Amino acid sequence: MNSNVTNTAEDLHTDLIEHHDRILILDFGSQVTQLIARRVRESGTYCEIWPFNNADITAIKSYAPKGIILSGGPCSVTDEGSPRAPEGIFDMGLPIFGICYGQQTMVEQLGGKVEAGHDREFGRAYVDVKEHNSLLDGVWDAGAHEQVWMSHGDRVTALPEGFKVVGASEGAPYAMIADDDRKFYAVQFHPEVVHTPHGAALLKNFTHNVCGCNGDWTMAAFRAEAIEKIRAQVGNKKVICGLSGGVDSSVTAVLLHEAIGDQLHCIYVDTGMMRAGESEQVVDLFRNHYNIPLIHEDASELFLGQLDGVSDPEEKRKTIGRLFIEVFEDCANNKIGGADFLAQGTLYPDVIESVSFTGGPSVTIKSHHNVGGLPERMNMQLVEPLRELFKDEVRELGVELGMHPDFVKRHPFPGPGLAIRLPGEITADKLEILRKADTIYLEEIRNAGLYDAIWQAFAVLLPVKTVGVMGDSRSYDYVCALRAVTSTDGMTADYYHFDHEFLSRVSTRIINEVRGINRVVYDITSKPPGTIEWE
Ligand code: XMP
Numbered sequence: 001m002n003s004n005v006t007n008t009a010e011d012l013h014t015d016l017i018e019h020h021d022r023i024l025i026l027d028f029g030s031q032v033t034q035l036i037a038r039r040v041r042e043s044g045t046y047c048e049i050w051p052f053n054n055a056d057i058t059a060i061k062s063y064a065p066k067g068i069i070l071s072g073g074p075c076s077v078t079d080e081g082s083p084r085a086p087e088g089i090f091d092m093g094l095p096i097f098g099i100c101y102g103q104q105t106m107v108e109q110l111g112g113k114v115e116a117g118h119d120r121e122f123g124r125a126y127v128d129v130k131e132h133n134s135l136l137d138g139v140w141d142a143g144a145h146e147q148v149w150m151s152h153g154d155r156v157t158a159l160p161e162g163f164k165v166v167g168a169s170e171g172a173p174y175a176m177i178a179d180d181d182r183k184f185y186a187v188q189f190h191p192e193v194v195h196t197p198h199g200a201a202l203l204k205n206f207t208h209n210v211c212g213c214n215g216d217w218t219m220a221a222f223r224a225e226a227i228e229k230i231r232a233q234v235g236n237k238k239v240i241c242g243l244s245g246g247v248d249s250s251v252t253a254v255l256l257h258e259a260i261g262d263q264l265h266c267i268y269v270d271t272g273m274m275r276a277g278e279s280e281q282v283v284d285l286f287r288n289h290y291n292i293p294l295i296h297e298d299a300s301e302l303f304l305g306q307l308d309g310v311s312d313p314e315e316k317r318k319t320i321g322r323l324f325i326e327v328f329e330d331c332a333n334n335k336i337g338g339a340d341f342l343a344q345g346t347l348y349p350d351v352i353e354s355v356s357f358t359g360g361p362s363v364t365i366k367s368h369h370n371v372g373g374l375p376e377r378m379n380m381q382l383v384e385p386l387r388e389l390f391k392d393e394v395r396e397l398g399v400e401l402g403m404h405p406d407f408v409k410r411h412p413f414p415g416p417g418l419a420i421r422l423p424g425e426i427t428a429d430k431l432e433i434l435r436k437a438d439t440i441y442l443e444e445i446r447n448a449g450l451y452d453a454i455w456q457a458f459a460v461l462l463p464v465k466t467v468g469v470m471g472d473s474r475s476y477d478y479v480c481a482l483r484a485v486t487s488t489d490g491m492t493a494d495y496y497h498f499d500h501e502f503l504s505r506v507s508t509r510i511i512n513e514v515r516g517i518n519r520v521v522y523d524i525t526s527k528p529p530g531t532i533e534w535e
Pocket of ligand 1: 317367368412413414416456490491527531532
């Protein structure tokens, strides 16, 4: 996460998108606000999320949205000092869509009533649709009985003038309300989550039918504009990009190369903690396929040496982070001769997190390793061409740039690499054992056609030896744990439910083919309470 950069809401608004219809999402702190943005973008409309308390009317006017969505949030509008939408938005003549807390503050601010302490409704509920309107076009007809996802304790008890009830659920008589004249719509449920099966269609009706957005947000358009913007920012100066082999930094580099050609210099710091064949693939792809100047700095001995005897996970992470910055800086200064700009693959979720109402986590669970801290140290400006995009959009952009779909769909791989998949001390031998097991596991996942259904899968080598029997003799070797999770953003995750035959096949192959492992276990922990990586 790029937490060393602090943004204001206005920083989030770039001229990149001024040619596109756009929606503003005011965030009241819901866990699922990002999903609203993803649904809106998926339907071809650009949108941004601004924290409710960092969005004044002047900034909103200059952003010039075609409509505003008010998100859900954890507060109660009946509490003193609870969040409110900036007053002026209701007089801008713009369509507004309130969701959950957004509905309640809208009702309260426009003269209706909200009460706390009614029956709480969490999870699946059903709405009876009473009337048709443009929000429901082609989705729900009057008389329909439709599944939605509710999560509320308070509820609306009196409507503001001009509003009428469009749908009701058992616990929420005002589950859907509308003032068609002013184009104000509000729902008690969450249309952005998958458990509201037609929710995405409702959001699309809001952006397309009600707000009149034309659906022009495509990756082809983004690519052309991003290239113009990079050229304008960088001029004829040099840019350095740290490649990790991951999707974000790779797409950043390919986009930059298209924009500024040989002004781009890439550095790949090889920590020696990569998976089998990975370094060779990265170097080959960039040097030979894309013709992008790339320095391959093999620092594996340095990393292994400094990690010798280190077994505490935080110390491992910090050591790797520090060495990475030292090697990168040295390389940038001495092999490239420095540069004015540093390119980073910062994504929109990182940007939102840095300004969000609820703020980032107050406790450090894991100190993530990236090139943070370098820009100040080296006095470089940042180029962050992906800062408007979600991960799935980055993948789309990669394909748009001609990158192979298999490459852009690769599972995330953490900066500290295999070091955090080797609890305990790291040695060259253990790294080699882990690489072999990991390769077999991923090969079997690919063969079974499961790779794309899984967010991330990897092997972990435990610092535990157990007794086994191989042939006629006793073995005393390491335990290998397998992990595979499904997730949409890495923030929460569930373990992947493999069938037992698959697990048996992988286990047999690893034990037969990898000397040093005689037992395989499968991790069935979700996140939370577990994390995805083991360290
Ligand atoms: P955890 O283990 O925190 O992981 O549940 C969530 C996601 O983040 C990745 N991860 C990292 N990525 N540097 C990174 O670039 C790191 O230090 C790091 N630690 C975890 C992890 O692989 C998963 O996708």
